[in-house]
Amino acid sequence: MKIYDSKLKNKVELIPLDSNEIRIYVCGPTVYDDAHLGHARSAISFDFLARFLEMRGYKVIVAKNFTDIDDKLINKSKQTKIPLDELTQKYITSYLRDMKHLNVRKAHFEPRATQYLQSMIDFIQELLKKDIAYKLPNGDICLEVSKDKYYGTLSKHFDDKDSLHRIEFEEGKKEQRDFVLWKAYKGENDIGYESILGRGRPGWHIECSAMIDSVLSYKDKEFCIDIHAGGQDLFFPHHENEASQTRCLRNKEIAKHWMHNGFVNINGEKMSKSLGNSFFIKDALEVYHGEILRNYLIGTHYHSPLNFNEEDLLNSKKRLDKIYRLKKRIGYEKVADLINVEHKTFDDINTYYEKTLNPYKEVLLKKVDNNFCKKLFDALDDDLNISLALSVIEEFLKNSNEYLDINPKDKVYKEKVKSNIELIDYILGLGTLSYVEYFQLGVSNEEKDKIDKLIKQRLEAKQQKNFDKADSIRNELENMGIALMDKSKEITEWEKI
Secondary structure (H helix, E strand, O other), rough: EEEOOOOOOOEEOOOOOEEEEEEEOOOOOOOOOOHHHHHHHHHHHHEEEEHHHOOOOOOEEEOOOOOOOOOOHHHHHHHHOOOOOHHHHHHHHHHHHHHOOOOOOOEOOOOOOHHHHHHHHHHHHHHOOOOOEEOOOOEEEEEHHHOOOOOOOOOOOOHHHHHHOOOOOOOOOOOOOOOOOOEOOOOOOOOOOOOOOEEEEOHHHHHHHHHHHHHHOOOOOOOEEEEEEEEEEEEHHHHHHHHHHHHHHHHEEEEEEEEOOOOOEEEEEEEEEEEEEEEOHHHHHHHHOOOHHHHHHHOOOOOEEEEEEEHHHHHHHHHHHHHHHHHHHOOOOOOOOOOOOOOOOOOHHHHHHHHHHHHHHHHHHOOOOOOOHHHHHHHHHHHOOHHHHHHHHHHHHHHHHHHHHOOOOOOHHHHHHHHHHHHHHHHHHOOOOOHHHOOOOOOOHHHHHHHHHHHHHHHHHHHHHOOHHHHHHHHHHHOOOEEEEEOOOOOOEEEEE
């Protein structure tokens, strides 16, 4: 497989550091507000990557952090008068709920910054001992960038004005590129933790390096992890600074490869709270089911910007409609969710792969059509070429329907089609609904109760041979936008037109 390495600005072959295992760290949210579509895009992009790598035969281990101590969080806590721990828990819960709706799997490890304070303190202490970090008169501790001769080689930002604009200005720095590792306590409007470094709290960049070091890093490899991933807005200074402080302490690079997803644009502008056009996931979910949103967000190549608009979303839904229409045609039932499970340790992960996931994949890959599978994998092997992959899926849907038009009772063929759809669902993260549920989306529970009562009345009318009443009820339902399908004398299915 080839992936686009943001550091090299080129596609490279993905060769794991350790045989068939791939370790991925994804920068997670700063939990001071509800998650927006930018968060969704990043989460879906790298969930998609992990799913495909799994189906490719790799054991994929993912960590995604929560930043739960930060200036924005402290300010929000003061404004709302909600204690910091309550505030962060509220938004972590909200984020995880949104991700579940989008069928984004929980990472194997989800470290919170406040849980790894000692790891950060130890990390900074070692940098001080190596004379790579220094203390300012106000008690803050900075990394001395000039001591890292490779600083800037990740993002190619060095000392241009635009880059320096993104670095926090602070008096006393040896040079303004130097970045804060530890923020000394500033008084009652601040939050501080007692430590050997003095009372204070970690800077933003140090948390990811320390948590990778603690939960994911190889200690005996040339790089700490295989892939470091996140949004393009994190490339500089956040990822540059992560790479620098780890390189300075461990004398090796934090990641073999860097991958970044593109921005979500609304009306042609990068989505940003400062622009006032942030689109919360929770708001989108009130209008569209999470699977419809996921299908839309995954349909643009992860590295490209996505210009969000509802017309494109509805057009992409037509593809999802076709998948579910074929599911209905062949009687495809929803597959049990065997992949959205939590793990606590590497042993848990190893056991899950060996006893559950690997046997499942082995059976599935024996059942799928080899030609379809090869075309799909070849497309995704090219840096998750989703456009080509979707054209392969479109061709499969078209050919399947054409064959079934001529051979509607071919059970062997239907089973092959089922396996192909199951493979699509697994890799793209779709298939959370049965076809009955899917075609009833947008109908409230109250409306469903009314529809079920009318269907029952129609069945009773037919049993009494009162066909005029039965036809009248069908017409009433059609006027409500409901189509009926009689499966037998006793069973009638319905869907929203």
